[in-house]
Amino acid sequence: MTARAPTVQPRSDAPLAPARDAPSRALPWSGWSTRRRLIAVVLAIDVLAALISCAVIVLNARSAVKVETRASLATVESLVADTIRLADAAPDPLLQALDLRFQALRHVRVSVIDTDGDQVGEPVGRPRPEKAAPAWFADLIAPPIEQHTLPIVAGGRQIGSARITTQPLDEIDEIWSYARALSITTFCINAAMLVALYLAAGRVLAPLGSLARGLNQLERHDYTARLALPETRELAVIAARFNQVAEALGEARAANGRLNRQLLTAQDDEGRRIALELHDEFGPCLFALEATAASIARIAAGEAEPARDKLAARAAEIAGIVGQVQGRNRDLLNRLRPHALGQVPLPACLDLLVRDFSRRHPGTRFIGRFADLGPGYGDLVDLTLFRCIQESMTNAVRHGAATEVVAEAAERDGRLVVSVRDNGSGVSPDHGTGLGLSGMRERVGALDGSFALDNASPGAVVRISIPVPSDRGEDASTVEAP
Template structure:
């Protein structure tokens, strides 16, 4: 079966309607539904009023026509001896009491004698023409002969005229419509504020979920009055508590893992320093001793031994250089024995010595002597990684490093004047490793890019114990 293609205009309208409805606030949707219900109720009420009014008007006009003939017969019976002009005047006066009809009196020659004054529909109609067309029943006309003393003296033509009845119905409909509109507006206003109050817990729930998405598990929702929303709020609070507990446990595990890693590195560094270092020194001393012994020999043995001892000495020096680099990576020299600010100053001087074209400034005067092995090592690595990245990737000519204790946290900032991080720059392992280490201590690490050519700011915030007893060390504690 082949379906007919849908016209483009119909398809556009179908796409436009969901776009107008989707994404709207719930309060707006509820208000639209209530307004549509009111409009449907108003349309149904209007239809009922029109049907009832049309039926009532038809009954009223038919009853008025039915009253006209007995009224003429009664008048003629009472005025058998009256002159014809007087009879017509009396009939006119009596017809004025009739409603919903128009009466025209004709004489025997079919000439108009009297017509009920003010009976024209346009003279008194207040209802709109469209409303009159909806209400007005079919026009009926009835001729009543006027017979006096056995002689026909004229005719009374009675025609239905429901204008006054339509005016009454219009007035009733206007009053009812104004009353209904006022009540609907008042109801919409009440519902607007009521929906806002009922939906406010959902707004707080959305804000809480946003904060949970941002890994902030501290928000708690108040218990709403609505039972269903109270259940949701209770479940949300339990979820936040569970996530907060899981994060605390995860931080504790990460902290224990870092402690174990640092202890292992410390032991490895100690073994390299205490075991491997003396062995290298012994090799170097033995090579020098062999060189001295070779000096007592004659050529060509002396030259061959001297060349071998020089090769052994070169290899030993290279291994010693590699050993010192390994020791520095495993455990920076002096960290834990010297004050933290002295270690950081020494790090910056060493980096500046190997990069003479870059100005590196450091301000660590407000630091305590130590914040513990984990925090000290993390701060050292953050400064080392931040300065290294600025020199390697940002092409910076000036780097400013500052570390201070602010609000029970150690705040480290590394700012440079380089080209900033480009979108095509690939992320290495250093920065993600530092972020994991800082977050394991309950802190945060951010990389801010003020602009494409405004450099980069690396900021690390590490919570510390505010009850530390070590006083801040001044610049005189730094090694020369």
């Protein structure tokens, strides 16, 4: 068995390889341009038409020459017979007169022979025209030569004979002259047509060169390339689609640039918030731990017996500070990555999120309805649902000043449908797209879903729809909710 060669990706500046490997590369026209192939096809059609025309001309000419020579032979036989019958002269002058009379006939030759078998007079034939047919053409058309002999009788006795021989070259020369003129005319017309087709094809196919240059620009990530719309309708459609694709790629590139800048800003903001929280929350706790430890050290270093009640109070202070640090640390880790995802079913994890919001914002009523969700849909989908609901509830409290937020999520007809509705101030007409909204939209779009933010009566509503993945995660299905 022959091993297959490894597949090699073509270079960006190299011509595209043909669909088939060895057979296509072996063909002489595999690298031809479209214009050259078009001219070659038309030229091949012309050659085929010329061959068929030549075959038809040869067949018709052979039949015509045969019919013409036979008709001439029959006519001349009658003429010679009548002339001999009506002639009344001496033998020698009669033979010479007959020889002179029949020398100018077409398609046949008449030779007068005396009783000794000698030809009377010099053998004179019709002169061949200047544009006589070549031998190969005459061989293709000429029918078999026929010869008839008629006796010449004068005074009741035979004084000689008339030998009548067919001569098809007269008719062949005429056919050759006609075929030659027709061939020259046809060649000139076809040459003019090929030149016109070459120029027209160059004009029609010129936009393809612009298209190739535009594609090279796109390949170099230059999305400012635009094509002028050609006059040809089909190529104009292609050029219009190219311009739309280039514009869409440019917009996508600009959007990616904005998202990258927003991502960097979000990372910087998150790092700043974490640093501030570490400074404001963990710093005092660590200072308190240090002060309590110093107090315990002073009590232990005293000369008197250490007071157990003071040591117990300091230990209780340390335990309280450690509990506060653990709570802050848990909140911080949960904000960076919800620790319950993948450990408990998705509905239970979302219920924990709602309870956490209720604890941190006691003035707002949070309601979660997640009973129609499955236990899990994979880490990416679960995290997207969690972050979108978290961001929507945060916006409802922070920007909408809502007093009630209702979050619902369910699986319906192969899609995950999420809505977060609040009774706050709603969405203003001139609201901008911040990091939270753009992040939700990008997360949902990456999963082929849809995202919408609309005003409700009252407040605002966030609607999200995501297709259920075929390889949904089932790792959390066996874990019981706490």
